[in-house]
Amino acid sequence: MGFSPLSGLMMGTRARSVDPAIVLHAVHHLDKSVDQVLDDLNQNSGLKVMVHPYPSFDMRDLLKRSREDDKAALAVDVFVYRLAQHIASSMVALKGPLDGIVFTGGIGEHWAEICQRCMVQLQSILHVELDPERNEIGGKGSAGVLTPDGNWPLVWAIATDEEAMISRECCRLILHDEVPLHLQEKVLEYLGAVMGLD
Numbered sequence: 001m002g003f004s005p006l007s008g009l010m011m012g013t014r015a016r017s018v019d020p021a022i023v024l025h026a027v028h029h030l031d032k033s034v035d036q037v038l039d040d041l042n043q044n045s046g047l048k049v050m051v052h053p054y055p056s057f058d059m060r061d062l063l064k065r066s067r068e069d070d071k072a073a074l075a076v077d078v079f080v081y082r083l084a085q086h087i088a089s090s091m092v093a094l095k096g097p098l099d100g101i102v103f104t105g106g107i108g109e110h111w112a113e114i115c116q117r118c119m120v121q122l123q124s125i126l127h128v129e130l131d132p133e134r135n136e137i138g139g140k141g142s143a144g145v146l147t148p149d150g151n152w153p154l155v156w157a158i159a160t161d162e163e164a165m166i167s168r169e170c171c172r173l174i175l176h177d178e179v180p181l182h183l184q185e186k187v188l189e190y191l192g193a194v195m196g197l198d
Helices: 021-029 034-043 046-050 059-065 070-093 105-110 112-121 132-136 162-175 181-194
Strands: 100-103 154-157
Touching (some): 046 070, 059 112, 100 105, 105 112, 112 154, 162 181
């Protein structure tokens, strides 16, 4: 993510990484306000708009429907292509060799087909193959590793718990007096809500 959630990988309702001139175009030619355009880019773009009018843009549904629905197939293809693009561009920023790729979140942890198709997209620049059995079960039994033994770089599927990470970081900041006193109560309220203590 950059300045806002609008940069980065395309998601369910966000287009992400679009030409900024689209805002001016929509304001001048579609008679929308800047706020309406930003709302569209955040809430009515991405996979959702690619499969419209179909109500579900959940990747599970898209993968099932992609076998016979051209819109769903295109949405999955674009998502996989953009994911591979982001991985490749991240590799440029590294100061040394690539040690591994981590697939996480709902799609990364549960959708072997997405991981496999993404790695196929990267084959020309990164010679990594996934172990089909490990990939199919999300690396269970192999510490999340999806690549065959002896392969380098490694590819993992690792579960994420964003709320726990945010909570830990909030606690660390409070314990080290890095949160101003006037904000500590708000942070503690947030922690209580996340932990179900409210």
